């Protein structure tokens with residue numbers, strides 16, 4: 001039996017209607033920006049495997065560090081115990097996070113990072129004797145698939161069957177220069193009629209919302225209003241963190257810094273799952289008390305797994321290296337040049353870029369999960385390029401180490417698509 005046949009026997013894939021799409025493509029090997037299937041065909045990973053493998057797949061530097069760590073300590077309960085990789089990671093991360101961040105809490109994935117952030121914010125007010133039970137979030141945001149994170153997310157296709165079980169969320173449009181007055185008055189109205197605990201937002205780029213980008217100054221106005229009303233702000237940097245927007249974190253582009261930051265994906269460079277929720281010392285202090293019950297009773301078995309922490313320490317060292325920073329700027333410049341070339345193509349409706357994230361909307365009507373979307377996906381796959389269009393949006397978020405010729409091949413397949421679509 002082939003891998004594909006064996007897969008079909010027992011496996012249930014995420015985000016997949018198996019009746020329509022029964023086949024998954026077996027990938028047997030990956031290196032740098034390249035993936036290889038079971039027939040030896042090569043693919044350029046144009047989205048860094050959902051924005052994780054930013055330093056390249058099976059990165060040798062990280063591999064060596066993981067190997068060393070694996071010989072020393074594999075796993076230890078993180079309640080009541082600690083270890084060097086977690087300590088080192090906290091030290092290195094605090095050096096590069098926005099200055100107000102002081103404390104690091106571990107979990108397993110982007111959803112749990114946000115779940116933790118939301119629970120921290122709710123309990124922060126609870127511990128201070130205030131009942132604040134509403135979360136403010138952006139329309140069409142995406143924060144993950146656990147209940148709190150899903151409640152805060154505004155994408156219908158994910159939420160339909162579960163809406164009756166959500167925590168209370170009020171939504172505002174992503175703020176822009178055009179709508180900012182409207183958004184601020186909506187926030188004011190929500191604040192006066194609800195007990196808002198926290199505002200959760202993807203800073204500047206809403207990934208799952210087809211890489212929708214919005215404006216730092218307008219977001220800053222909303223953040224200022226939240227701060228003035230003691231509403232904790234949670235920046236979901238699960239996608240934007242670790243260099244994607246050109247700076248280490250997207251929050252660096254915005255004057256007002258968040259109280260809480262969620263991190264995952266590139267944190268562990270595509271090697272193993274892990275997530276972090278960082279916060280200010282003010283948030284942390286609300287949990288310090290003589291009563292045990294005021295502590296944060298949230299834990300995952302693999303919290304701060306030493307192997308995952310050693311990956312993250314190595315990844316942060318790479319992020320700060322001249323080589324990776326040069327690569328980031330090379331990709332940013334290449335995107336800009338490509339944009340100049342195609343932006344006025346009749347099949348291109350609009351384009352946008354922040355850092356290494358580049359997106360274009362095709363000038364055609366289509367459903368997010370319709371047949372046409374799969375035709376476009378196959379156009380890329382046939383040519384050995386992995387890009388996953390979101391509706392009529394084609395976006396690139398490649399590993400920083402992608403070579404110029406690999407990047408050029410992605411651009412060429414997009415240009416070809418514009419001729420045939």
Ligand SMILES: Cc1ncc(COP(=O)(O)O)c(C=O)c1O
Pocket residue numbers: 109110111112114142143144145202207208236237238239240264265
């Ligand atoms: C901004 C954002 N938040 C949260 C998540 C959820 O992360 P995970 O899939 O690791 O649970 C994602 C995943 O794509 C994301 O893009």
